Amino acid sequence: xxxxxxxxGGVCAAEGFYANGVHIGLKKDNAKDxxxxxxxxxxxxxxxxxxxxxxxxxxxxxxxKGSFEGNFVLINSKNANAMTGPDGxxxxxxxxGALCLAFPQIQHPVMSSTGVIGVRLPKAKIIEGALTFDLxxxxxxxxxxAIMTTDTFAKRIAFEVTLExxxxxxxxxxxxxxxxxxxxxATMLCFITTDALVEKxxxxxxxxxxxxxxxxxxxxxxxxxxxxxxxVMANGKSGAFEASAxxxxxxAMMLFLAREMVRDGEGATKLVTYKVTxxxxxxxxxxxxxxxxxxxxxxxxxxxxxxxxxxxxSTVGASGVECDxxxxxxxxxxxCVYRKGELLFDSxxxxxxxxxxxxxxxxxxxxxxxxxxxxxxxGCDLGHEYVKINADYRT
Amino acid sequence: xxxxxxxxGGVCAAEGFYANGVHIGLKKDNAKDxxxxxxxxxxxxxxxxxxxxxxxxxxxxxxxKGSFEGNFVLINSKNANAMTGPDGxxxxxxxxGALCLAFPQIQHPVMSSTGVIGVRLPKAKIIEGALTFDLxxxxxxxxxxAIMTTDTFAKRIAFEVTLExxxxxxxxxxxxxxxxxxxxxATMLCFITTDALVEKxxxxxxxxxxxxxxxxxxxxxxxxxxxxxxxVMANGKSGAFEASAxxxxxxAMMLFLAREMVRDGEGATKLVTYKVTxxxxxxxxxxxxxxxxxxxxxxxxxxxxxxxxxxxxSTVGASGVECDxxxxxxxxxxxCVYRKGELLFDSxxxxxxxxxxxxxxxxxxxxxxxxxxxxxxxGCDLGHEYVKINADYRT
Numbered sequence: 126x127x128x129x130x131x132x133x134g135g136v137c138a139a140e141g142f143y144a145n146g147v148h149i150g151l152k153k154d155n156a157k158d159x160x161x162x163x164x165x166x167x168x169x170x171x172x173x174x175x176x177x178x179x180x181x182x183x184x185x186x187x188x189x190k191g192s193f194e195g196n197f198v199l200i201n202s203k204n205a206n207a208m209t210g211p212d213g214x215x216x217x218x219x220x221x222g223a224l225c226l227a228f229p230q231i232q233h234p235v236m237s238s239t240g241v242i243g244v245r246l247p248k249a250k251i252i253e254g255a256l257t258f259d260l261x262x263x264x265x266x267x268x269x270x271a272i273m274t275t276d277t278f279a280k281r282i283a284f285e286v287t288l289e290x291x292x293x294x295x296x297x298x299x300x301x302x303x304x305x306x307x308x309x310x311a312t313m314l315c316f317i318t319t320d321a322l323v324e325k326x327x328x329x330x331x332x333x334x335x336x337x338x339x340x341x342x343x344x345x346x347x348x349x350x351x352x353x354x355x356x357v358m359a360n361g362k363s364g365a366f367e368a369s370a371x372x373x374x375x376x377a378m379m380l381f382l383a384r385e386m387v388r389d390g391e392g393a394t395k396l397v398t399y400k401v402t403x404x405x406x407x408x409x410x411x412x413x414x415x416x417x418x419x420x421x422x423x424x425x426x427x428x429x430x431x432x433x434x435x436x437x438x439s440t441v442g443a444s445g446v447e448c449d450x451x452x453x454x455x456x457x458x459x460x461c462v463y464r465k466g467e468l469l470f471d472s473x474x475x476x477x478x479x480x481x482x483x484x485x486x487x488x489x490x491x492x493x494x495x496x497x498x499x500x501x502x503x504g505c506d507l508g509h510e511y512v513k514i515n516a517d518y519r520t
Numbered sequence: 521x522x523x524x525x526x527x528x529g530g531v532c533a534a535e536g537f538y539a540n541g542v543h544i545g546l547k548k549d550n551a552k553d554x555x556x557x558x559x560x561x562x563x564x565x566x567x568x569x570x571x572x573x574x575x576x577x578x579x580x581x582x583x584x585k586g587s588f589e590g591n592f593v594l595i596n597s598k599n600a601n602a603m604t605g606p607d608g609x610x611x612x613x614x615x616x617g618a619l620c621l622a623f624p625q626i627q628h629p630v631m632s633s634t635g636v637i638g639v640r641l642p643k644a645k646i647i648e649g650a651l652t653f654d655l656x657x658x659x660x661x662x663x664x665x666a667i668m669t670t671d672t673f674a675k676r677i678a679f680e681v682t683l684e685x686x687x688x689x690x691x692x693x694x695x696x697x698x699x700x701x702x703x704x705x706a707t708m709l710c711f712i713t714t715d716a717l718v719e720k721x722x723x724x725x726x727x728x729x730x731x732x733x734x735x736x737x738x739x740x741x742x743x744x745x746x747x748x749x750x751x752v753m754a755n756g757k758s759g760a761f762e763a764s765a766x767x768x769x770x771x772a773m774m775l776f777l778a779r780e781m782v783r784d785g786e787g788a789t790k791l792v793t794y795k796v797t798x799x800x801x802x803x804x805x806x807x808x809x810x811x812x813x814x815x816x817x818x819x820x821x822x823x824x825x826x827x828x829x830x831x832x833x834s835t836v837g838a839s840g841v842e843c844d845x846x847x848x849x850x851x852x853x854x855x856c857v858y859r860k861g862e863l864l865f866d867s868x869x870x871x872x873x874x875x876x877x878x879x880x881x882x883x884x885x886x887x888x889x890x891x892x893x894x895x896x897x898x899g900c901d902l903g904h905e906y907v908k909i910n911a912d913y914r915t
Binding site: 176177178179180205207208209210211241242243244245351421422425426428429431433434435436438439441442443445446447448449450451453463466468470507508509511512513515516 | 823831858
């Protein structure tokens with residue numbers, strides 16, 4: 126037995142972690158644009174990166190270094206340092222080299238970036254700003270704000286986990302992401318810190334398991350970024366660990382952040398849970414659930430609050446999974462709108478279904494009647510704001 | 521040698537084919553909503569249907585009948601007769617039965633439908649309307665208008681093909697489609713008539729070949745309909761045939777209609793050709809080209825006329841094909857915006873790229889530098905009108 130308590134503090138909740146976010150001139154209007162996470166002792170880490178083959182420079186730099194056993198992450202928004210070739214890596218080395226010179230306590234730093242693709246990093250500006258960092262600050266709020274791009278709110282969470290023997294550890298996180306988000310891979314940026322005493326291989330394994338059902342189950346627009354990164358840093362300071370407790374906390378935190386990211390999807394007004402059950406197997410359930418969360422026709426019907434269950438059925442059929450209209454059933458929350466070949470819509474039922482669609486969060490459940498597979502994905506609607514935001518993103 | 525001449529007449533251009541479109545009350549404002557194609561002699565045919573597993577009743581009915589050697593197709597818009605189970609097939613049989621009774625010259629008729637999913641066919645209304653048909657009318661314009669749903673213009677074309685020996689045949693077509701259009705399968709509705717003397721197996725083979733590079737290369741929104749159908753009817757009346765001439769005419773016609781469909785994409789303001797060259801192989805080129813035509817971020821950048829080539833690169837990278845930023849080059853028409861790792865945008869080049877984006881039709885060309893594969897796909901932008909049309913489609 127163990128207990129999970131949600132606490133304040135984000136990435137600074139765990140012992141020995143410091144963070145801050147400042148404005149160095151990449152964003153307009155004095156908005157914070159560079160953040161750091163610093164640990165006062167060495168950390169072990171686990172990472173998941175994008176599967177996009179046009180991998181951004183920070184990720185290639187990270188991989189070149191092999192295992193990251195350092196204690197410092199520098200994060201900038203507004204510039205992705207992607208499609209910048211070998212120059213992109215040199216820019217990172219120059220920035221981090223300057224940081225190491227200025228702050229002798231920084232060991233093996235890495236960098237993470239998000240923003241526009243195909244523009245060289247403004248490294249002089251970043252170095253100038255980074256040299257003003259105060260590594261003793263613990264401002265998880267400022268750090269989570271500095272990594273935002275089209276996000277409309279900052280995303281962070283922390284838990285204290287108390288084990289049966291009375292020992293406890295903490296785990297905290299922050300994430301950014303509102304667009305270029307697709308369930309077929311790792312995800313946007315997410316940074317997690319913990320003082321749990323976890324082994325590196327166990328940490329990586331637990332991270333991989335949790336990514337599948339959380340960030341990889343979330344979609345805003347079906348587009349996979351060049352920079353997606355999840356990084357967990359663990360310094361072991363609490364001396365406490367219990368795998369199932371740690372996994373529950375990690376998964377709950379990542380699911381919270383994944384859902385927050387979708388809720389903040391560019392222009393989104395609704396967070397929809399797509400539950401697919403009795404698919405032939407779990408893989409097919411996943412394919413169908415993700416097809417639903419990515420269908421433009423489903424997303425625009427959500428925006429229009431139109432209980433157009435025909436588009437749900439058609440999307441499942443088009444996804445290529447085993448299915449049949451004679452065994453399919455569809456619910457909007459508790460309202461069954463189609464049951465195994467039976468057309469249920471009438472003047473009583475349609476208003477009930479329409480009322481569900483008007484909620485800001487609800488579940489669309491498809492039961493395929495084919496086997497025992499299930500998967501749950503998370504998506505949002507697509508409205509005018511998405512078009513507006515993305516039609517002139519660079520300007 | 522042979523010559524192709526574009527002619528008027530659509531599906532009535534070939535000898536022995538009759539068609540019309542009338543208003544029977546499915547659409548508002550006296551808009552035409554039911555069409556027929558009638559051949560005064562038996563025809564051989566070839567078909568391609570949707571790969572959506574929630575196949576609509578008309579397609580299941582068609583398949584149940586096995587080979588269609590009839591001379592009549594009834595087409596209605598406004599109701600897809602999809603997700604209607606065995607009842608949907610009975611409704612078709614009842615409608616077609618009534619038609620056969622009234623018109624003894626109709627042999628083995630079939631039906632095709634497009635519109636809302638999950639509502640029973642208004643069969644009494646359709647029968648009543650169909651009984652007023654005059655099978656001696658040749659109004660290809662009215663027929664092509666009656667099959668429109670969200671289409672803003674009717675789509676039809678015809679060719680006369682003159683062979684070296686002086687013999688000639690004609691081939692005509694009409695199509696509908698503006699949404700729920702995805703390159704992974706057959707396509708929307710398309711009806712083609714010809715008096716060429718073609719064998720059934722040859723006809724089916726040529727149709728399959730042409731679908732791949734035309735309708736299957738076109739995308740509006742990445743959603744695959746339950747009702748997609750391409751039907752070719754050939755009555756042999758011209759006595760003339762030459763496979764390569766026929767294929768060239770068929771492919772040119774289908775490409776024209778596929779591009780018209782994308783140009784008329786729901787809310788679309790631009791028709792963009794995505795040319796992918798030097799991919800590892802043709803399959804990978806196709807995957808990359810279709811990923812581009814379906815990317816929401818690319819589509820919204822098009823709408824915003826933003827030469828955001830980073831999204832092009834990122835989408836190719838995310839598609840999973842072999843690629844590398846060091847070998848990739850990208851052109852907007854003749855303007856090279858990225859060349860093998862070199863960032864080219866400066867104050868001279870960016871306005872040139874932006875000027876291309878302002879055109880209503882242009883080509884985005886990605887050269888991957890990986891092999892000898894190539895493919896060309898067709899897509900459109902996504903703007904506010906798409907959201908508007910699809911947010912309240914049923915109302």
